[in-house]
Amino acid sequence: MKVTWTVSPVGYQRIAKHCPSCSIKRDFTPSGAFRVNSQKKVLDVWSIYKCVHCNYTWNIALFSRLHVSKIDRELHHRLMANDAATVLYFAYDNTTLKRNNAELSGRPDFRIQEQWSASLSPGERIEVSVRISRSFQVSLMSILQKQLMLSAGEIKRRVESGKIRGITMKKLKSRKLKDTEYKFQLSAETLFAQRRIALKHR
Template sequence: MPVSRINPVLYRRIMANDEATLEYFSHDDQILKRNNAVLSGSPAFHVHEQWSAGHLCNKRLKVCIRLRCAFQVSLLSVIKKQLFLSASEIKRRVITGEIAGVTLKELKSTKRQTASVVIWVSAGVFYSGRKI
């Protein structure tokens, strides 16, 4: 696209490497498809946990994973980071039902996702790697 056709304010933001603008365009499905762009690598991510000590008595905990923007990372990577378990241990826990609401295929998928994911984790699994 010729530079003259780009909104001048947008062009200045792009040229200044404005983080919010670049993040928006790097995650816009239509722009990525139109430019035949494919995401690669594994992005760094931060997980914000919010839970109360009152859940200590529950047998199963509801875990909601919400993505702020679509990016290419497996759910397995997110869960590994938060539960302090190996991939094989998580897979074993899915098979035994201690982690429910997600399949092994969904865990491994790196398909770009924007939706929330709800899984159920036994209290023993959730707290096993944590120092409480």
């Protein structure tokens, strides 16, 4: 029996940066707009971030000295239109964030889509696949807590008793997850204990 949890962040990943206006380090978040400069068919593109406290703006470079012939027309249109999905994409793009030496701050909320590949009967062990749609600051522990409706301590006890297998506590607590797939196993009772779904014996 298999179940897949597809995890997607809600909202933006914030960035910590010194704010000249506040004179201290503050969280910055995308403003929802791009800045595009065009000079002799060469483009410079930034995503405009703003301080969550005072709205001081800071630009993160997306493209520098890029010839217009080398950018996809549809992408260029989305940048010019301040397309919301494109703003969200670059807010979680690791390459862009690393190039700008961005310091991630806080943990965005997230949603989980659950899909089953087979039916379930009591006593069976379920293989869980967790798919991270975008790389962001989240841990498998927080995903399990949200989806199983269990505390961190209860999850730890289930790992120790073997009701949760194929994953270590160290891995569960790590927030350095990539946009990839993680697998482990749960007992049926662990998956449904707090979710009020009745399991019928054959």
